[in-house]
Amino acid sequence: MARITVNGIPHDVDVEPETPLLWVLREQLGLTGTKYGCGVAQCGACTVQIDGAATRSCVLPVSAVEPTQNVTTIEGLSSDGSHPVQKAWLALDVPQCGYCQAGMIMAAAALLEQNKRPTDTDIDAEITNICRCGTYNRVRAAIKRAAEEA
Amino acid sequence: MNAISKLSRRNFIVGSTAAIGGLSLGFHVPFGREALADGSAPPEVNAWVVVKPDDTIVIRIARSEMGQGSLTGLAQLVAEELECDWSKVTTEYPTPGQNLARDRVWGDFTTTGSRAIRQSHQYLRQGGAAAREMLIAAAAEQWSVPASECQAANSIITHQPTGRTTTYGQVAEAAARQSPPAEITLKDPKDWKIAGKPLPRLDTADKLTGKQKYGIDLVQPNMMNAAIRACPVFGGKVASFDAAAVESMPGVRKVVQVDETAVAVVADTWWRAKTALDALPITWDEGPNTGVSSATIADMLAEGLEAEDAFVGTSLGDARGVISQGGKIVTATYAYPYQNHATMEPMNAMALWTPERCDVWVPTQSGESSLAAAAEAAGLPIQQCDVHKVHLGGGFGRRGGFQDFVGQAVRIAKQMPGTPVKLIWSREEDMLHGFYHPTTQCKLTGVLDDAGNIKALHIRISGQSILAAVRPEALRDGMDPVVFQGLHNGGDEYAFGYGVENLLVDHAMRNPPIPPGFWRGVNLNQNAVYVECFMDELAHAAGEDPLAFRRKLMGNHPKHLAVLEAVAERIGWNSAPPQGVHRGLAQIMGFGSYVAAAAEVSVSDGQLRIHRIVAATDPGHAVNPAQIERQVEGSFVYGLSACLYGECTVNGGRIEQENFDTYNVLRMAEMPQVETIIMPSGGFWGGVGEPTIAVAAPAVLNAIFAATGKRIRRLPLANHDLGSA
Numbered sequence: 001m002a003r004i005t006v007n008g009i010p011h012d013v014d015v016e017p018e019t020p021l022l023w024v025l026r027e028q029l030g031l032t033g034t035k036y037g038c039g040v041a042q043c044g045a046c047t048v049q050i051d052g053a054a055t056r057s058c059v060l061p062v063s064a065v066e067p068t069q070n071v072t073t074i075e076g077l078s079s080d081g082s083h084p085v086q087k088a089w090l091a092l093d094v095p096q097c098g099y100c101q102a103g104m105i106m107a108a109a110a111l112l113e114q115n116k117r118p119t120d121t122d123i124d125a126e127i128t129n130i131c132r133c134g135t136y137n138r139v140r141a142a143i144k145r146a147a148e149e150a
Numbered sequence: 151m152n153a154i155s156k157l158s159r160r161n162f163i164v165g166s167t168a169a170i171g172g173l174s175l176g177f178h179v180p181f182g183r184e185a186l187a188d189g190s191a192p193p194e195v196n197a198w199v200v201v202k203p204d205d206t207i208v209i210r211i212a213r214s215e216m217g218q219g220s221l222t223g224l225a226q227l228v229a230e231e232l233e234c235d236w237s238k239v240t241t242e243y244p245t246p247g248q249n250l251a252r253d254r255v256w257g258d259f260t261t262t263g264s265r266a267i268r269q270s271h272q273y274l275r276q277g278g279a280a281a282r283e284m285l286i287a288a289a290a291e292q293w294s295v296p297a298s299e300c301q302a303a304n305s306i307i308t309h310q311p312t313g314r315t316t317t318y319g320q321v322a323e324a325a326a327r328q329s330p331p332a333e334i335t336l337k338d339p340k341d342w343k344i345a346g347k348p349l350p351r352l353d354t355a356d357k358l359t360g361k362q363k364y365g366i367d368l369v370q371p372n373m374m375n376a377a378i379r380a381c382p383v384f385g386g387k388v389a390s391f392d393a394a395a396v397e398s399m400p401g402v403r404k405v406v407q408v409d410e411t412a413v414a415v416v417a418d419t420w421w422r423a424k425t426a427l428d429a430l431p432i433t434w435d436e437g438p439n440t441g442v443s444s445a446t447i448a449d450m451l452a453e454g455l456e457a458e459d460a461f462v463g464t465s466l467g468d469a470r471g472v473i474s475q476g477g478k479i480v481t482a483t484y485a486y487p488y489q490n491h492a493t494m495e496p497m498n499a500m501a502l503w504t505p506e507r508c509d510v511w512v513p514t515q516s517g518e519s520s521l522a523a524a525a526e527a528a529g530l531p532i533q534q535c536d537v538h539k540v541h542l543g544g545g546f547g548r549r550g551g552f553q554d555f556v557g558q559a560v561r562i563a564k565q566m567p568g569t570p571v572k573l574i575w576s577r578e579e580d581m582l583h584g585f586y587h588p589t590t591q592c593k594l595t596g597v598l599d600d601a602g603n604i605k606a607l608h609i610r611i612s613g614q615s616i617l618a619a620v621r622p623e624a625l626r627d628g629m630d631p632v633v634f635q636g637l638h639n640g641g642d643e644y645a646f647g648y649g650v651e652n653l654l655v656d657h658a659m660r661n662p663p664i665p666p667g668f669w670r671g672v673n674l675n676q677n678a679v680y681v682e683c684f685m686d687e688l689a690h691a692a693g694e695d696p697l698a699f700r701r702k703l704m705g706n707h708p709k710h711l712a713v714l715e716a717v718a719e720r721i722g723w724n725s726a727p728p729q730g731v732h733r734g735l736a737q738i739m740g741f742g743s744y745v746a747a748a749a750e751v752s753v754s755d756g757q758l759r760i761h762r763i764v765a766a767t768d769p770g771h772a773v774n775p776a777q778i779e780r781q782v783e784g785s786f787v788y789g790l791s792a793c794l795y796g797e798c799t800v801n802g803g804r805i806e807q808e809n810f811d812t813y814n815v816l817r818m819a820e821m822p823q824v825e826t827i828i829m830p831s832g833g834f835w836g837g838v839g840e841p842t843i844a845v846a847a848p849a850v851l852n853a854i855f856a857a858t859g860k861r862i863r864r865l866p867l868a869n870h871d872l873g874s875a
Contacts (some may be wrong), residue, residue, distance in 0.1 A: 090358060098353075101358065136818045138822060
């Protein structure tokens with residue numbers, strides 16, 4: 001049994017303590033917006049925020065998350081797409097297949113929380129998520145747009 | 151509507167005997183309609199169009215959406231002729247079973263080969279136009295006026311003489327009873343208002359909030375999850391496994407042998423299934439291929455470069471004879487490795503099997519192939535099976551003809567009748583059990599005359615045939631035409647773009663026991679590297695500028711030349727690049743389109759930086775320029791990932807790379823600026839999802855030569871030290 005707080009709501013979940021946060025979100029809580037891509041913290045499809053910091057949830061045991069920490073998933077960023085990053089993504093029609101995009105958006109939103117005006121170098125350093133469809137240039141443009149409009 | 155609610159609403163009659171008999175049934179012009187048995191659903195006007203009373207337009211999409219954007223483009227083509235209000239358009243996938251039951255009214259579901267739009271534009275537009283005429287006829291009948299006095303625009307029908315109006319939603323039910331028009335005249339593309347426009351995608355919003363469901367996300371009541379492991383050595387089998395060792399682990403319901411090669415654990419959650427699978431003792435019979443390695447495969451292919459016998463793809467004049475006379479001979483050997491598709495969403499499928507019926511929910515590029523695979527594995531007549539398509543988290547060819555994951559899911563579900571089972575592959579399984587971009591080597595031999603013209607060119611390809619492995623019935627007297635993509639003498643798909651009087655392109659087929667597949671761009675990818683890098687080698691040997699050298703060979707190939715000239719002009723080929731920056735060019739024709747790229751790179755202390763790419767594409771007609779632009783940009787991510795890093799090596803008969811830590815791909819920091827020139831010249835319909843990938847690598851490799859004097863002839867670049875030039 002583990003207690004975690006996700007999108008502001010505490011949950012008691014009946015799982016083995018070493019279960020990665022990703023799979024607790026997806027399978028116990030039904031929050032499937034956070035994706036499995038590699039399981040080894042390489043691709044970033046599983047990116048969520050823990051107290052605002054972008055975190056790859058596929059290698060993080062649920063037992064390592066304190067009940068006092070707030071896990072934010074794509075569903076909690078805003079349910080209606082009204083977060084500035086989501087709005088910028090919509091304006092630039094960024095996604096292709098879309099599978100990596102929740103992770104991209106969560107990483108971008110975390111970046112903008114820490115850095116209101118990220119440079120290209122900042123974006124290169126912080127957004128290391130893999131996209132196979134090839135949306136990188138539009139992701140970059142959308143981050144800059146969100147920075148301008150936030 | 152998601153796939154699961156579709157199932158609960160599915161109640162069409164699947165017993166139609168006329169439609170049974172396999173998946174190669176003829177295609178019928180799609181004007182006919184059938185009343186759905188469920189009286190609550192609005193009637194369809196025809197197979198492509200449903201109009202709801204609130205004027206919502208539902209356009210049926212037979213092809214799959216995997217990111218390429220053709221869901222939107224296909225809907226634009228129907229909507230253009232339908233004259234409907236684009237803001238009210240939604241889409242839905244008919245199922246492959248419905249298609250079969252209705253005599254394939256929606257035609258081909260296959261979404262491969264950059265064909266979704268170019269293969270179906272005609273009948274989609276006809277379907278939209280037929281629905282429009284039926285809606286107009288229904289309104290005219292209600293008003294008791296001639297249909298010729300009525301016009302439709304923006305989902306509103308107007309009786310011109312009186313100005314009376316009605317909406318599509320109000321007459322849809324009556325329209326459904328109209329006969330389809332006997333004749334249809336399609337609009338001239340120059341009059342398009344919806345098609346041809348850079349409209350936003352229809353499917354973006356849900357991808358920003360986590361609401362978009364992919365196959366991996368689907369849930370059903372009482373569903374179980376399966377994790378699978380197949381013998382990592384190709385050709386190997388399961389010898390034994392100790393189910394008892396893991397059966398008491400948390401959540402585990404069953405340990406099953408899936409087929410000769412694979413074992414699966416079924417549990418209440420996938421993580422528990424995977425955890426138990428990792429703990430499951432399995433003994434493999436590794437089979438006959440344990441001695442196969444990248445080195446033995448390379449040797450096998452190298453032998454083919456010099457072999458006497460080869461399949462001749464293109465033969466003009468007497469290339470061998472002219473080469474044997476000597477002269478200024480230039481020769482080079484290139485090699486292209488195995489690569490994995492590495493879709494972001496790993497392979498998955500959910501199956502529900504009972505003795506009477508089998509349903510599968512799956513992200514697939516080929517719903518009908520999925521259905522065939524499901525029926526075969528289910529051991530049921532195909533009309534007792536159906537497939538419910540879900541958006542794909544990437545396809546790239548992996549989810550097309552190959553439906554191994556569907557067969558596996560059904561074989562697992564068959565051992566748990568009545569329980570829906572969702573099979574998800576781990577990334578490791580995905581990397582180890584791909585259908586890999588085939589490996590080839592290529593020896594090119596050219597002879598130049600004193601004026602620097604090519605007198606003869608021999609392109610010898612040695613290596614793997616995809617068709618020999620996956621569709622041997624499609625071989626032509628043993629020859630695989632796919633191997634010659636981009637090297638055909640003419641034709642409307644893969645025409646070679648240079649006039650060479652004595653030209654021989656031949657293929658020594660050498661098939662290692664690694665399963666090959668159609669990988670986005672297919673053989674065009676390595677053929678473009680071979681030809682376009684060698685053209686640069688010949689230009690260098692002739693002491694000529696790479697553009698000028700090509701130009702004089704392209705007089706009879708104006709469309710090939712036009713895209714090349716376009717990128718050269720935009721990149722500023724005739725003016726000096728910025729200090730330290732060097733340029734390279736490439737062009738090719740593939741999938742019916744003409745594409746070119748110009749790259750600007752720098753190499754400093756052995757570090758490559760790709761600054762800028764200019765790409766041009768002539769697809770004939772451009773249905774949605776905004777989506778074409780995205781496909782072109784994305785093609786560079788895919789093509790440059792392959793160029794820089796893409797390699798699956800073989801050792802002990804198995805692939806060595808198991809995840810993205812060893813199978814690297816391009817990321818944000820390496821992504822160049824991309825400028826796209828879309829220059830549709832009309833008169834033909836070419837694809838856009840794949841061709842540009844092919845020019846990414848050669849444009850960059852030629853720029854690297856300009857920067858370093860070093861020819862990279864064996865991909866990927868990661869294996870080379872650019873600092874040691």
